[in-house]
Amino acid sequence: MVLQYIAVFFLLGGFFFLVVGVVGLLRLPDVYTRMHAMGKCDTLGAGMVLIGLMLLIMDITNITKLILIGVMIATINPIVTHLIAKTAYNRGTPMAEGSFLINDYVASQRRRRRQQVDNNKKGDGKS
Amino acid sequence: MFTRVKGDPFGSMFIFILLMTFWLLISASVDWQHILVGVIFCSLLTVFWSNLTISEKFKTDFSLKQIYLLIRYLILLAVEVISANITVALIVLNPRMPISPGIVIMRCDLERSLIRVLYVNSITLCPGTITVELEGNLLIVHAFTRQYGQEQENSPQYKRLLDLEATYKK
Numbered sequence: 565m566v567l568q569y570i571a572v573f574f575l576l577g578g579f580f581f582l583v584v585g586v587v588g589l590l591r592l593p594d595v596y597t598r599m600h601a602m603g604k605c606d607t608l609g610a611g612m613v614l615i616g617l618m619l620l621i622m623d624i625t626n627i628t629k630l631i632l633i634g635v636m637i638a639t640i641n642p643i644v645t646h647l648i649a650k651t652a653y654n655r656g657t658p659m660a661e662g663s664f665l666i667n668d669y670v671a672s673q674r675r676r677r678r679q680q681v682d683n684n685k686k687g688d689g690k691s
Numbered sequence: 692m693f694t695r696v697k698g699d700p701f702g703s704m705f706i707f708i709l710l711m712t713f714w715l716l717i718s719a720s721v722d723w724q725h726i727l728v729g730v731i732f733c734s735l736l737t738v739f740w741s742n743l744t745i746s747e748k749f750k751t752d753f754s755l756k757q758i759y760l761l762i763r764y765l766i767l768l769a770v771e772v773i774s775a776n777i778t779v780a781l782i783v784l785n786p787r788m789p790i791s792p793g794i795v796i797m798r799c800d801l802e803r804s805l806i807r808v809l810y811v812n813s814i815t816l817c818p819g820t821i822t823v824e825l826e827g828n829l830l831i832v833h834a835f836t837r838q839y840g841q842e843q844e845n846s847p848q849y850k851r852l853l854d855l856e857a858t859y860k861k
Binding site for chain 1: 713716717719772773775776779780782783784788790791792793794795796797798800811812815816819821822823824829831833835837840841844
């Protein structure tokens, strides 16, 4: 009996996150922010629904199949999110107004090189 | 076709075991007929796929420490997924929607393809960031706010994955 209540908790939580994903899809301004909502909420929502179903079924062969479905959702969902965002970016889809752009590439390369120089100095001092 | 299999027998064995486990999980029975068919098709797939799944540069290598690091990383990832969903729910259900989205370009020093895929997926599943592009060591990330984008470079996942890659290099 307690198990069924736990299963219902997981199912309702999963439905809540799926609904949040759809609301985000409707409310957020552009493609990239919409992909935030879909990519994250679908993973946890479908995962929680699968856990609830596992608790209700309690049959080892079917549970392994549900676990496989969960693993596939958790790997495929971020990849498809990444693909949609990449295609949109390479096609030049406009972002929402007031978007920022931080280019940290050169700065991080410089930071890394300085770190390497420091490490080399330390190595020399020790030896 | 067969040269690669000879070149890396451990890698072929690993892929064969992986496919066989998948077959046994799906078929859910241990008759000798099932096992025979599974062995035939898994070995065929291993031979024909060997030039896709096994690369000359990175040989398959396995140790217990890597499994330990991978499990620790996956636990951290599960916690991050839950916190990311709560963040998205708070942003989406807030009537004022406190976002100022944008793009962050930064560097990624990982080399092995599996670890790169894990890193990209964990960025997508982390709160406030998704991956837009990863090419060479150039990584483009889309973030909800400035703060999420700047914190990403020092994220604990990245450090865990750097540790994991350091075990391969020895």
